[in-house]
Amino acid sequence: xxxxxxxxxxEGDRPLIxxxxxxxxxxxxxxxxxxxxxxxxxMSINKFGFSAATAMAEVANDLISTPAPR
Numbered sequence: 001x002x003x004x005x006x007x008x009x010x011e012g013d014r015p016l017i018x019x020x021x022x023x024x025x026x027x028x029x030x031x032x033x034x035x036x037x038x039x040x041x042x043m044s045i046n047k048f049g050f051s052a053a054t055a056m057a058e059v060a061n062d063l064i065s066t067p068a069p070r
Contacts, residue, residue, distance in 0.1 A: 014065040021053065028053045034064050 008017040019032035026046055030053070033040030041060040045052055 008061075014061065017061060017064055019057070019061075021057070023053070028056070030057050030060055032057075032060050032064060037064070037067055039064055039067055 005018045005020050008014070008019060010016050015034040015036045017032050017034050019030065021028070021030050023029065027044060028047065028049075029042070029044040031040070031042045041063050043056050043060050045056055
């Protein structure tokens with residue numbers, strides 16, 4: 001943890017990712033970025049459900065892992 005951000009260490013093709021989640025009043029959001037690749041993703045959904053939030057985070061992390069490394 002760094003200032004409330006979760007640090008995900010590199011694994012396979014996935015670079016180091018800094019991510020943060022949040023939710024209130026039926027909205028769930030996720031922001032993640034990979035400083036080494038110069039890419040970030042922000043997603044927000046209007047369903048406050050654990051399975052939906054987990055799926056959203058997985059999609060965002062997959063998007064970040066897709067571009068070729070710099």
